[in-house]
Amino acid sequence: MARLYAAVALITQLIRIVPTSAVIVDSLSALPKTKYDFVVVGGGNAGAVVANRLTENPRWNVLIIEAGPTHEDVFNTRVPGYVARLQQSPYDWNYTTIPQPGMNGRPIAIPRGHILGGTSTINGMFYTRCSSSDYNRWAKLTGDQGWSWNKILPYILKHEKWTAPADGHSDEGQYDPQYHGTDGNTFVSIAGAPQAIDVPMMKAAEELGGVFSYRQDMNSGNALGLGWTQLTVGHGERSSSATGYLGPKYITRKNLHVLVGHRAIQILKTATHKGVPSLRTVKFVAEDDPKGLVHEITASKELILSAGVIATPQLLLLSGIGDPKGLQSLGIKTVVNLPGVGKNMTDQPLVFLQWALGINGTVDATPQLDQEWLAEWNATKTGPLSAIGINQLGWLRIPEDSSIWSEYEDPSSGKNTAHIELSFTGGAFYPKPGSTITGVAIALQPHSRGSLNLSTTSPFDHPLIDMGFLNSDFDIFTMREGIAALKRFFDAPAWKEYKLKLVSPYPDDIEGQNEFIRHTASSAVHAVGTAGMSAKTASFGVVDPELKLKKAHGLRIVDASVMPYVPAGHTQAPVYAIAERAGDLIKADWPDSLSMISDTSNISHISAG
Ligand SMILES: Cc1cc2nc3c(=O)[nH]c(=O)nc-3n(C[C@H](O)[C@H](O)[C@H](O)COP(=O)(O)OP(=O)(O)OC[C@H]3O[C@@H](n4cnc5c(N)ncnc54)[C@H](O)[C@@H]3O)c2cc1C
Numbered sequence: 001m002a003r004l005y006a007a008v009a010l011i012t013q014l015i016r017i018v019p020t021s022a023v024i025v026d027s028l029s030a031l032p033k034t035k036y037d038f039v040v041v042g043g044g045n046a047g048a049v050v051a052n053r054l055t056e057n058p059r060w061n062v063l064i065i066e067a068g069p070t071h072e073d074v075f076n077t078r079v080p081g082y083v084a085r086l087q088q089s090p091y092d093w094n095y096t097t098i099p100q101p102g103m104n105g106r107p108i109a110i111p112r113g114h115i116l117g118g119t120s121t122i123n124g125m126f127y128t129r130c131s132s133s134d135y136n137r138w139a140k141l142t143g144d145q146g147w148s149w150n151k152i153l154p155y156i157l158k159h160e161k162w163t164a165p166a167d168g169h170s171d172e173g174q175y176d177p178q179y180h181g182t183d184g185n186t187f188v189s190i191a192g193a194p195q196a197i198d199v200p201m202m203k204a205a206e207e208l209g210g211v212f213s214y215r216q217d218m219n220s221g222n223a224l225g226l227g228w229t230q231l232t233v234g235h236g237e238r239s240s241s242a243t244g245y246l247g248p249k250y251i252t253r254k255n256l257h258v259l260v261g262h263r264a265i266q267i268l269k270t271a272t273h274k275g276v277p278s279l280r281t282v283k284f285v286a287e288d289d290p291k292g293l294v295h296e297i298t299a300s301k302e303l304i305l306s307a308g309v310i311a312t313p314q315l316l317l318l319s320g321i322g323d324p325k326g327l328q329s330l331g332i333k334t335v336v337n338l339p340g341v342g343k344n345m346t347d348q349p350l351v352f353l354q355w356a357l358g359i360n361g362t363v364d365a366t367p368q369l370d371q372e373w374l375a376e377w378n379a380t381k382t383g384p385l386s387a388i389g390i391n392q393l394g395w396l397r398i399p400e401d402s403s404i405w406s407e408y409e410d411p412s413s414g415k416n417t418a419h420i421e422l423s424f425t426g427g428a429f430y431p432k433p434g435s436t437i438t439g440v441a442i443a444l445q446p447h448s449r450g451s452l453n454l455s456t457t458s459p460f461d462h463p464l465i466d467m468g469f470l471n472s473d474f475d476i477f478t479m480r481e482g483i484a485a486l487k488r489f490f491d492a493p494a495w496k497e498y499k500l501k502l503v504s505p506y507p508d509d510i511e512g513q514n515e516f517i518r519h520t521a522s523s524a525v526h527a528v529g530t531a532g533m534s535a536k537t538a539s540f541g542v543v544d545p546e547l548k549l550k551k552a553h554g555l556r557i558v559d560a561s562v563m564p565y566v567p568a569g570h571t572q573a574p575v576y577a578i579a580e581r582a583g584d585l586i587k588a589d590w591p592d593s594l595s596m597i598s599d600t601s602n603i604s605h606i607s608a609g
Pocket residue numbers: 041042043044045046047065066067068087110111112113114115116117118119120122123124125126127128262263264265306307308309311312315525526527558559560561570571572573575
């Protein structure tokens with residue numbers, strides 16, 4: 001009965017106003033009365049891409065339901081240097097883990113974007129495709145060569161629009177054009193705000209060589225070495241999936257509709273065919289009125305779940321899709337028996353150390369300087385705020401002859417895959433350095449796995465999130481190796497003139513080092529895996545290689561949760577690649593002469609660098 005009322009409420013609201021072209025709206029009454037071929041839950045990094053590609057076919061109506069607000073008037077999302085201001089804000093879901101035993105029982109903050117464009121609207125804008133082996137491992141696990149690096153590269157090139165750095169400096173030799181796309185939706189550029197430490201950084205890499213050898217393009221499929229950071233920044237502004245795929249050029253498509261400020265709360269069985277449920281209906285409510293009217297809508301072709309690594313498994317569990325044992329304990333009836341939902345969650349732990357410069361003439365940020373930088377950014381989109389203060393990244397493997405290999409199997413995807421990422425920030429105060437330099441080490445390929453369960457049956461309560469951080473001694477070993485590499489790097493002659501002194505209390509003994517790491521580490525915020533893909537016949541996994549929910553019809557999952565292993569880097573580029581391919585996978589299942597499927601024939605010959 002409640003359902004009938006909701007449906008009537010929906011229909012009566014839908015017929016009130018019929019706009020002539022689509023826009024981003026926050027009330028149901030502003031949507032046109034129409035049937036939707038596809039409904040995308042979550043207008044985030046992946047969801048925006050899928051909705052864009054599907055609405056290339058003018059015959060298909062697509063609705064995005066996004067919990068957060070529109071990005072359009074949120075100034076801080078445009079300014080790369082203001083990235084930190086987006087956390088613990090209305091644009092962040094503010095998740096935290098349960099106490100992490102491997103991190104001395106501390107709960108760890110897990111930010112996620114609560115805004116159109118999702119986490120791509122609040123992230124650090126690092127553009128890292130990770131290792132070719134990461135994709136090849138997915139291909140092997142799923143038995144679908146379509147996920148291999150060679151087959152996925154065309155989709156990466158399709159989404160990318162390489163652009164000159166914000167300050168217009170020549171980026172020749174700082175990247176390799178053969179690996180980049182120039183006609184896509186997402187601006188990518190070399191960081192366009194020089195820092196004083198750029199000079200010693202590159203000099204130290206040259207002096208040390210070896211694992212720090214110069215890597216001209218860390219996005220060639222092989223990142224190992226040290227090179228220039230690439231950012232999803234164009235002309236000094238953040239490029240997100242909202243700006244790139246739902247921008248003015250696309251949002252006027254008559255068949256693309258975006259409803260913000262509404263939260264999906266449950267997926268419902270639309271029908272059952274031969275015992276297999278069809279899951280094309282979603283229930284949703286206004287974000288600011290959780291107890292208000294419940295609406296529901298049915299996609300005539302497919303429901304696409306793109307709510308991200310936390311909310312996607314949460315919504316599946318709320319809908320009775322998961323491990324029957326866990327569901328039963330909360331009184332939820334099992335609709336699809338899929339024990340893999342919420343399992344195998346993998347994130348990367350991060351630790352940082354700080355060095356002080358023992359010289360005069362350093363410059364640190366002040367409110368006055370910030371105003372000057374903002375004025376510069378406002379005027380010309382240049383200056384320190386046009387980047388994020390990290391102009392180089394290093395990608396290292398634990399050496400082949402390390403003693404750790406007698407105890408642990410290598411968890412990395414291949415010999416060209418980094419175990420450790422290093423990043424460096426020395427204040428974006430060109431030409432003067434800041435008074436400190438921070439070095440960050442990330443364990444990219446951890447052994448530890450986490451999980452996610454419901455805490456309650458309310459879609460407005462955060463789920464229980466366990467990243468399993470540092471549960472494996474291999475991971476803490478990797479962190480120590482990363483810190484050792486940072487220390488080696490800052491011992492290079494190139495740094496001599498700065499008179500660096502380590503100020504973080506990092507001791508010399510292994511016990512003390514472990515304690516420092518467990519006490520200070522946090523999340524690199526790259527969790528994946530909670531609705532992992534696997535081969536059609538596999539006994540584990542949540543979606544098949546075409547991203548369709550197993551044991552069901554009508555529901556596809558397209559976001560970071562489908563990655564069965566975390567790739568060795570930051571995760572937005574892989575999310576873009578998955579979403580671009582998903583667009584074609586969906587089109588292929590609904591043959592229509594007006595659908596444009598990518599012509600990828602010209603680009604697949606580029607192999608990993
Ligand atoms: C602070 C931070 C910094 C990062 N920095 C980088 C970086 O520099 N480089 C990089 O490559 N990666 C970075 N990442 C990771 C990367 O951005 C994410 O892995 C990626 O964007 C995730 O994409 P997604 O599509 O899976 O999910 P999201 O982009 O999170 O999309 C999910 C969307 O669904 C919406 N949603 C959730 N639940 C519901 C619901 N019930 N109903 C309706 N809508 C819902 C959300 O509001 C969101 O818009 C960072 C992540 C964070 C948190």
